[in-house]
Amino acid sequence: MSKSPVLITGVGRRIGLALALDCLAKGYHVIGTYRTSYPELVKLKDMGAELYQCDFQYPEQVSQLIDAVSAKHTSLRAIIHNASDWLPDSKNREDDLSTIQQMMNVHVNIPYHLNLALEPLLRAYPDGIADIIHITDYVAATGSKKHIAYAASKAAAENLVLSYAAKLAPEVTVNSIAPALIIFNAQDTQAYKEKALSKSVMAREGGVQEILRAIHYLLQSEYMT
Template identity: 55%
Template sequence: MSQVVLITGIGKRLGLALASHFLAQGYQVIGTYRTAYPVLDELKQQGADLYQVDFYQQTQVDNFIAQLKQKYTSLRAIIHNASDWLPDNAQKEDVQYSAADIMQKMMTIHVGIPYQLNLRLKTLLKNSDIGGADIIHLSDYVAEKGSKKHIAYAASKTAMNSLTLSFSALLAPEVKVNSISPALLKFNEGDDDAYQKKALAKALLPKEGGFDEVIQAVEFIFNSQFMTGRNMQLDGGRHLK
């Protein structure tokens, strides 16, 4: 039977790259998404078990966890990739979010959801038939640096890193728990030349890290037998600029 990996937020970018990678490696991939993108049909055709879940709706979270417990007896890993990136002056349809709304959303998606999944699925992780399992929190380099325009986001990623410390202690030795904190991986479509130039200048290695950088880091964690409770920094040397 294939080893089962749960990846949250697989609709695009890094989550999609991770899902595609592990499917190609022969894993059974469980994926969550909030918005249905056409590319998800390709993942389904490759065998991915996909669930549309709005992590801001607790009822949907509860239903999703219940379905997993009913269908699966073990998990090789949980990779917490689902994310949101609201600036502190976020607006939607000409309505500005309150500061409380922004902080609640950031803490829910980056802390509350990993916390719930880790606790409520820990038995499946401990049942891994390979003699060990992994939880990986995909954090952000700004968790240590802070951010003037994304204060709530940065704070929530710092809290996510704290989950790594606590869960590594709670779940050892059966489950290793680590974080990966990338900086710039890939520009978005529409990022203009001026923005790209400014962003690249923030690092000692002025280039996009690429999704493969994180995939290789995940593979390293999977293969490691002696690392838990740590945070891997993939930031191009930004901390030294």
């Protein structure tokens, strides 16, 4: 396994945590970011993960992350943009701009910044083709009546992928994964689950393993972009 690390954003819980654990188990050196400290992060540290607390709503924290990674590493195997937030649209007109700004920061502005700033490390990957993977969302193509800002930001992220794929080829491949229902939250009610499942073609949760398989497929491909 290459010593060049995989940078995964949002490793504190859910898909990000599962992905970080899986990559560590497969022998990757993992750099992980998290906004909020969770007990599960202790296990990641014990397994050797390099962790940085970084709130994407604060650009100075992102700059510190970039400086730290650039100072410590000479190359990157991959950047996986997993960090996400799911805010409903505000019913208060004064909060509308805040909601869309938060969604754009975490799903578009900071990934854009990280891709640009860490491009030299990706191009310096010595063992083949490096990767950027954005985890977006099915609603990028369908929209959402209650999460308009969220859906719009994920659609913008999809376009970001197209631009970076053209810009960074052939040394770096850039792809997105746009899942629908993967896993419910612990606080989701039974009524909400039933309503969500009624909209699903597969009528069930996809499960974290579906995302992990998709990501490792992309990491192994040297042509898809």
